Amino acid sequence: MIDSGATWRQLLAVVGLLTFLSILFVAPIVLILAGSLKPxxxxxxxxxxxxxxxxxxxxxxNYRDVFERVPVVLYLFNSGLINGLIVSLGLIVNSLxxxxxxxxxxxxxxxxxxxxLALLIIPFEALSVPLFYALSALGxxxxxxxxxxxxxxxxxxxxxxxxxxxxxxxxxxEAAQLDGAGPLRTFVVIIVPNAKPAFATVAIxxxxxHWGMYLWPLLMTAGESVRPLPLGIASFxxxxxxxxxxxxAFSIIMVLPVLxxxxxxxxxxVRGVASSGVKG
Amino acid sequence: MAQVEFRGLGKxxxxxxxxxxxxxxxxxxxxxxVIVGPSGCGxxxxxxxxxxxxxxxxxxxxxxxxxxxxxxxxxxxxAMVFQNYALYPHMSVRDNLAFPxxxxxxxxxxxxxxxHAVAEVLDLKELLRKKPSELSGGxxxxxxxGRALVREPKVFLLDEPLSNLDPRLRGQxxxxxxxxxxxxxSTMIYVTHDQVEAMTLGxxxxxxxxxxxxxxxxxxxxxxxPCNRFVAGFLGSPPMNLCEAQLYRHRxxxxxxxxxxxxxxxxxxxxxxxxxxxNTVLLGMRPEALTLGSGEGGNTISVTCLAEERLGHERxxxxxxxxTTVDCNGVPQSPGILSIRLPSGPAMPAGTTVSLRVDVERxxxxxxxxxxxxxxxxxxxxxxxTDS
Numbered sequence: 001m002i003d004s005g006a007t008w009r010q011l012l013a014v015v016g017l018l019t020f021l022s023i024l025f026v027a028p029i030v031l032i033l034a035g036s037l038k039p040x041x042x043x044x045x046x047x048x049x050x051x052x053x054x055x056x057x058x059x060x061x062n063y064r065d066v067f068e069r070v071p072v073v074l075y076l077f078n079s080g081l082i083n084g085l086i087v088s089l090g091l092i093v094n095s096l097x098x099x100x101x102x103x104x105x106x107x108x109x110x111x112x113x114x115x116x117l118a119l120l121i122i123p124f125e126a127l128s129v130p131l132f133y134a135l136s137a138l139g140x141x142x143x144x145x146x147x148x149x150x151x152x153x154x155x156x157x158x159x160x161x162x163x164x165x166x167x168x169x170x171x172x173x174e175a176a177q178l179d180g181a182g183p184l185r186t187f188v189v190i191i192v193p194n195a196k197p198a199f200a201t202v203a204i205x206x207x208x209x210h211w212g213m214y215l216w217p218l219l220m221t222a223g224e225s226v227r228p229l230p231l232g233i234a235s236f237x238x239x240x241x242x243x244x245x246x247x248x249a250f251s252i253i254m255v256l257p258v259l260x261x262x263x264x265x266x267x268x269x270v271r272g273v274a275s276s277g278v279k280g
Numbered sequence: 281m282a283q284v285e286f287r288g289l290g291k292x293x294x295x296x297x298x299x300x301x302x303x304x305x306x307x308x309x310x311x312x313x314v315i316v317g318p319s320g321c322g323x324x325x326x327x328x329x330x331x332x333x334x335x336x337x338x339x340x341x342x343x344x345x346x347x348x349x350x351x352x353x354x355x356x357x358x359a360m361v362f363q364n365y366a367l368y369p370h371m372s373v374r375d376n377l378a379f380p381x382x383x384x385x386x387x388x389x390x391x392x393x394x395x396h397a398v399a400e401v402l403d404l405k406e407l408l409r410k411k412p413s414e415l416s417g418g419x420x421x422x423x424x425x426g427r428a429l430v431r432e433p434k435v436f437l438l439d440e441p442l443s444n445l446d447p448r449l450r451g452q453x454x455x456x457x458x459x460x461x462x463x464x465x466s467t468m469i470y471v472t473h474d475q476v477e478a479m480t481l482g483x484x485x486x487x488x489x490x491x492x493x494x495x496x497x498x499x500x501x502x503x504x505x506p507c508n509r510f511v512a513g514f515l516g517s518p519p520m521n522l523c524e525a526q527l528y529r530h531r532x533x534x535x536x537x538x539x540x541x542x543x544x545x546x547x548x549x550x551x552x553x554x555x556x557x558x559n560t561v562l563l564g565m566r567p568e569a570l571t572l573g574s575g576e577g578g579n580t581i582s583v584t585c586l587a588e589e590r591l592g593h594e595r596x597x598x599x600x601x602x603x604t605t606v607d608c609n610g611v612p613q614s615p616g617i618l619s620i621r622l623p624s625g626p627a628m629p630a631g632t633t634v635s636l637r638v639d640v641e642r643x644x645x646x647x648x649x650x651x652x653x654x655x656x657x658x659x660x661x662x663x664x665x666t667d668s
Contacts, residue, residue, distance in 0.1 A: 171366035174333055177353040178360050179427070180383030193370040 027053070029255070036062050036248035043244045062249035069239065069246070071224060072253060075232035078144070079211065080257070082228055085148045087206050091199055093152050098161025099187055103173065113162070119155040125215065132219050146220045147228070151210055157202045164198035165191065204265050211258045229254045282434035282467055283309045284330065288339035291325050291491075299325045301492045302339065310465040312458075314482030316472055318514070322491035323471045327437045330469070332356055343434055354383075359428035360437040364444065365420045367412040373423050374408040380431040398426045401460075418449045425460070436468040442477060454480060475515050479503065487511050489609075509650030512564050513608025518596060518619040520644070521570075524604045525563040527556050536643075538563060539602025541581040546641045552654030553645060561653065562606065564644030567596070567621040570636045579640050583618055585632045595622050599634070610650055 030053050035043050037055040040062070046052050066072055100106070101113050131150055140146040168191065176186040192199070214230045221227050224235075233250050284307040291300040300322040307313045315323040328334040330341055332353035340347050348356050359380070367376050377398055381391040399405045402422045412420060421441060428436055438457070442450045458481055461468055472478055478485045479499045486496040487510070495507045499515075506512035512520045526537040534553045536543040543563075545553055553561075574580045583599035601616035620636060628634065645653040 169364060169366065171362045171364055172368065174331070174353070175360070175362060175366040175427075176368075176379075177333075178331060178356075178358060179380035179431075180354045182354065185383075190368060194368075 032248045032251050032255075035245060036252045038062075038245060040243050040245040043248065062243075062245040063253070065243065065246045066236075066250050066253065070232060070236050070250075072232070072250070074224065075227065075229045076253070076257070078226055079228040082144060082147045083207055083210055085144070086151045086210050087203050089148070089152045090154055090157055090206050091202060094154055094157035094202060095161045095192070095195070095199070096187070097153070097158045099165050099191065101158070101162045102165035103170070104183070116155045116158050116162075120159065128216060128219060135220065140220075142221050142223060142226060144226055147213075147217055147226070150216070151206075151213075154206060154209075157206060160202050160205070161195070161198055164195055168194060200265050204262060207258060207261060207265075282344045283307065283342075284435055284467060284469065285342040285345075286326070286330075286339065287342065289326070289329060289336055289341060290338035291322070291329060291334060292337045299491050300329070303493055305486060305493065305496060307467060307469060309467055312461050312468045312470060312481060312483050313486060314470045314472060314478040314484070315486045315488055316475055316478035316514070317488035318473060321488045323473075323488050324439055325491075326488075327360070327439050327469065327471055330356075330435070331358055331360055331437060357434045358437060359431065359433040359435075360439065361421075361424045361428050361441045363440040365412075365424040367415075367420060367423055367427070369412050371411075372408065373404060373410050373412070373415070376412070376423055377404075377408075377426050377430050380427060384431060394430050398430045401429070402426045417445050418453060421445060421453055422456075425457070429460075429464075434467065436466055438468060438470040440472050440474075441470075442472070443474070450477075457481065475517065479515065485515075487514060489514075505652075505655050506564075506644065507652050507655065509562060509564075509606075509610060509646045509652075510608045512644060512646070512652070516566060518567050518621070519608065521565045521567065521601070521618050522606050522608075522646070523563050523565070523601055523616070523618070524560055524606070526560055527553055527558065529557055536561075536563060536645075538581055541578075541602065543579050543581075543638055543640055543643070545645070546643060549643070549645055549654040556645075556647070556653065560648065562646040562648070562650070564646060565618075565638065566642060567619045569639040569642035570618075570620045571639070572622060572625075572634060573637050574635045579638045580635050581638060582633055582635055585628050585630055585634060586617065587630060588628050590624065593624060595624055596620070597622055597628060597634075599636075 034053050034055045035047075037058050037060070038046070039057060039059050042056060046056070097116075101109060101116070127150075135141070135146050135150070140149075172190055172194070173186050176190045177183075181189060212230055213228065214234070217228055217231050218234075221231070224232075233247070233254060236250055237247060286303045286305045289300060289303040290298075292298050303326065305313075315326060317323050325334065329336050330348075332348070332351065336349055341349055343356065343358075368379065371379065374395060377395045378391050381394060386394075395408075396405075399408060402425060404419075404422055404426055407415065407419055407423070412423070415423065421444075424441070441457070442453055445453060454477060457470075470477075470481060482499055484496055485499050485502055487494040487502065489510050495502055495511045497505075502511060503515050506515065506520075509522060513522055523538060525543075527534055528537055529535075530542070534545060534550060534557050536545055581602055583602060585597060585599050587598045589596040589598070597620040599618045599620060601618040603616065605613045605616035605618070607613055647653060
């Protein structure tokens, strides 16, 4: 309820702060988008002015250049395939692991949960060298698989699923059991449809984590054929002549798919939360 | 339909907490057994053991003479109505009802027919397309019953199915469950902490406390002939008044001193009470065994009114007890209150002293440890016995 001057002032202050923060976050993306639509000559000349945020003369030349100079479609395909596999396999593996931790009784369950939590604090960079040796020894270098396998099982995803499954009433599973469903069927037919918010959240988190992955593919791949977008943009950056308009256009090409997917998943996420009448 | 047998069934949780002592009960084919007791008495554990959600520490469970302990829940042919109904939130009412039949791989035509039949019986036809989140408490309860009924299981388990309903609806659904059970003649085990549900629904009632079966029998038998203080104090609303009283020799016989007043025990108790002469016992009086006015032979007590609850057709008078009172667990109450059920009449202000006539034929006596003295009859053997 807004019924006094003081409340109006408070509201104004909050809206002002939120607007400022939004500008802060959105400005770089607008800058890249505007730059990518400008002729090369204007990208740098207008960079220090307010006009940097507005394409004064719209041109798609930079995008054409990018598609002509590097195999963007291949990079897009590679990134899509790698991330698609990581997310889809990750949803299956991590949800099953989270379910086993939350609901099934087995010796060592508590210790395993502690181990999962402990893994949350170990950065991937610390694991990359031993993983490099292990997977190289298996002959997996320069493959899609080597960019997928290490990231399928994810402690954060397991923990997110674990916490969500704990919040589901156990009676749902017990009812399904009495109705004749075995554990796997109960999971697939009863638990998964009621865990849409958890699946949407984990899908978003995993995608955001891995879409911009750079170090690991750089270590494990040599040729262009299996490399993802971040490596593509890096090699493009060092490719003469260095054209900033083209680099900005490539950046937009890289951001766009994940932005679109994020928007779709976000809708599913809200719908999932709204429709999950797990109260029974 | 089936006979269920608990043989020396016991459960101790992993942390050493005893949940259920040796339970030996047979539930006859077509019987509705109500298990009643306070929270944490082990009544839900019995259902969970029977359903297969918990493993037994001792003893055995037999359905139609065959042990089911080694079978997983889905193979025991048991249906259960949960306290929170546990309807599948993402499925329509129709799909909820059809789910057990789909799991049993019944043909589509059979599924449709049986869902339709159950919807007809439980008046669910208008709700078939709805999701559980769109249903009221009463409707959810009926759907949960429907899902249990649809595949015609051997045994029905009902775990406090009415506790989430408002009191008015509770009475209605209670009557519906009783009618349904009569019509289907199915074996049902019904768990509740509500003694009104136990008294009105059960062919037999089993009273449980601290994991131990206290008494089992027809509801009226339990009410009229409780075997101990717990059963006496747990069944009945308001509960039986349990007052400390002294037994003393009076003209060669035994008499009861309650505060400053004396009561002559009924003939059925005299013989048994002789043994306890000179001791303190617990005197049990149902609220309806006390009436206003002075009686013959001095069987009256004087009490001071504390409060009055007027219920329209009757009133409950709460008066200061003439001696220490205890609850069903033997814990002294402070202050000791005597509850008296009276027909409606002129108001009785707090502080008024009234004389109450005690119907001594309806007196009960319990030893200091709570065992009934001189019960009319011992419990009938463990079998199916009803009032009707």
